[in-house]
Amino acid sequence: MKTIKRSIRTVALVATMILTVSCKDANKNEAPSSASNEVMQENMDSSKNMAMNNSQNAMAEAILKDYFNLKDALVGDENDKAKMLGGTLAKSLGNLDKSTYSESQQKELIDIIEDATEHAEHISESDIKHQREHFKILSKDITDMVAITGTATKLYEQFCPMYDGGTAWLSTKEEVRNPYYGSKMLKCGKVQREIN
Amino acid sequence: MKILKVIAIIALVVLVGIQFVPTEPNQNDVTPQTDFMLVNEVPIAIQNQLKVSCYDCHSNNTNYPWYNKVQPVAWFLENHIKEGKSELNFNEWKNYSDRKKNSKLRSIIKQIENGEMPMDSYTLIHKGAKLDSLAKNEIINYMNNLKIKN
Numbered sequence: 001m002k003t004i005k006r007s008i009r010t011v012a013l014v015a016t017m018i019l020t021v022s023c024k025d026a027n028k029n030e031a032p033s034s035a036s037n038e039v040m041q042e043n044m045d046s047s048k049n050m051a052m053n054n055s056q057n058a059m060a061e062a063i064l065k066d067y068f069n070l071k072d073a074l075v076g077d078e079n080d081k082a083k084m085l086g087g088t089l090a091k092s093l094g095n096l097d098k099s100t101y102s103e104s105q106q107k108e109l110i111d112i113i114e115d116a117t118e119h120a121e122h123i124s125e126s127d128i129k130h131q132r133e134h135f136k137i138l139s140k141d142i143t144d145m146v147a148i149t150g151t152a153t154k155l156y157e158q159f160c161p162m163y164d165g166g167t168a169w170l171s172t173k174e175e176v177r178n179p180y181y182g183s184k185m186l187k188c189g190k191v192q193r194e195i196n
Numbered sequence: 197m198k199i200l201k202v203i204a205i206i207a208l209v210v211l212v213g214i215q216f217v218p219t220e221p222n223q224n225d226v227t228p229q230t231d232f233m234l235v236n237e238v239p240i241a242i243q244n245q246l247k248v249s250c251y252d253c254h255s256n257n258t259n260y261p262w263y264n265k266v267q268p269v270a271w272f273l274e275n276h277i278k279e280g281k282s283e284l285n286f287n288e289w290k291n292y293s294d295r296k297k298n299s300k301l302r303s304i305i306k307q308i309e310n311g312e313m314p315m316d317s318y319t320l321i322h323k324g325a326k327l328d329s330l331a332k333n334e335i336i337n338y339m340n341n342l343k344i345k346n
Contacts (some may be wrong), residue, residue, distance in 0.1 A: 109294035118299070133306060137299055 010138040010157050059096045060149035066092050067142050068172055070123065074135060074179035075186070079128040085129070093117045096149075111146075116141035118170030132163075132180050146170070146195060154196045160189035168192065214267040222258040222277050230290035231255075233264065242338050246286070249314045249325040253280030255287045294344045301339050308332055 066089040073082040093113050098106045119138040123131045143157065159168045165179040171177070176189045227234065233243055251260045258277055264270050284300055307313040308327065319326040319339065327335070 111295045114293065115295045115299050118296075137302065141295070 040072060056147055057151065059092070060145065061153070062149060063089065063092050063096060063145070064142070064151055064153065064170075067170070068136070070120075070135070070172065071169060071179045072177075074128070074178045075182055077128065077182035079131065082128065082131050083124050083126075086120045086125075090117050090120035090124060093120060096145075101148065109145065109148060112141050112145050116145070128180075128182075135169070135179060136164060136167050139167075143168070143170060150195065154194070156191045157191040157193040157195060158189050162188055217267060219267075219270045219274050221260065221264075222256060222274075222281075222293060223260075224256045228287050230288055232286040232289040233292045236342060239338070240283070242335060245327070245331055245335065248322070249327060252278050252322075253318070253326075254284045256281070256285070257287075298343055301343050305336050305339050308336055 053141065066085065070082055070085040070089055073085050078183055086159065093116050096113055098109045101109060119134040119141070122134045123138070126134065137174045146155065153172055156174050157168055158171055158176050160178055160180055162185070163178075167180060169179055174191060176187050176191070178186055178188045181188055223291070228234075230240070232246075253276055260273075264273055284304070289297070304313075309332070314322075314325045314327070
């Protein structure tokens with residue numbers, strides 16, 4: 001009888017453990033879906049705001065602003081801040097108004113936005129090493145976007161030959177502040193092109 | 197003592213009960229025309245390695261282990277596969293834009309290089325899925341050549 005009791009207890013213990021684990025998983029699943037609902041809601045709100053704004057490129061400028069904020073967080077080695085700003089950028093990317101562009105430009109913009117959004121989302125949930133890997137491709141996407149949308153701001157395309165076989169990024173200032181190395185090599189790089 | 201017994205019985209009932217909750221298996225007989233292997237000329241050795249090491253979570257067809265019949269293991273695997281497919285689905289390769297293809301190729305290379313993929317929790321059970329340095333190099337070289345130059 002004692003052994004039976006003991007074995008029941010063991011089964012109970014194991015079962016509870018398994019259940020706890022599975023509950024945790026279930027929770028994890030629910031969290032992102034409610035978060036994405038919020039995102040959608042916010043997207044809808046800001047697209048309403050956009051309708052009232054007549055400036056064609058206002059949204060492209062907003063995307064650039066978010067990109068530069070994210071860049072500055074990486075320059076400052078700020079992982080958490082970059083996470084938050086990656087999320088902000090992912091949202092603003094979804095709001096770009098493509099309707100005023102030619103068909104081929106629209107197609108390219110769709111591809112750019114899709115890719116950039118994925119990288120921004122990854123940045124919102126990664127450690128700083130991965131954030132910088134994604135920021136590299138994100139920078140290419142944003143550069144290609146600017147080639148289509150244009151911008152009122154003067155931009156500097158900067159280049160660091162050391163990071164991952166040579167990597168570029170955009171900045172509003174001429175002086176180099178490296179987002180791929182941060183404080184480790186803050187001034188590594190040079191201006192390779194001026195936009196506007 | 198009585199409480200323990202009650203808990204044990206409840207736990208047992210729940211454990212048995214969840215076995216009847218159905219899961220949708222990630223299985224398909226037909227490989228779509230958009231599959232990575234059909235779009236690219238992939239050497240057989242690399243094809244086989246990718247199928248063993250990646251396709252279980254990154255395609256529409258999983259080669260399930262026996263314990264997938266047991267809950268809550270099945271739920272756990274289902275989540276993994278869902279997440280894996282949303283990141284990269286080899287079956288959908290042709291539908292990806294050139295930009296996205298390059299992004300995915302970069303991620304594949306980086307993650308294999310750093311040993312982040314295939315995941316440890318996966319290779320622990322699927323011994324054949326683990327990539328040795330030779331297999332890693334082969335796949336990385338191949339993926340590098342697939343990058344679309346622009």
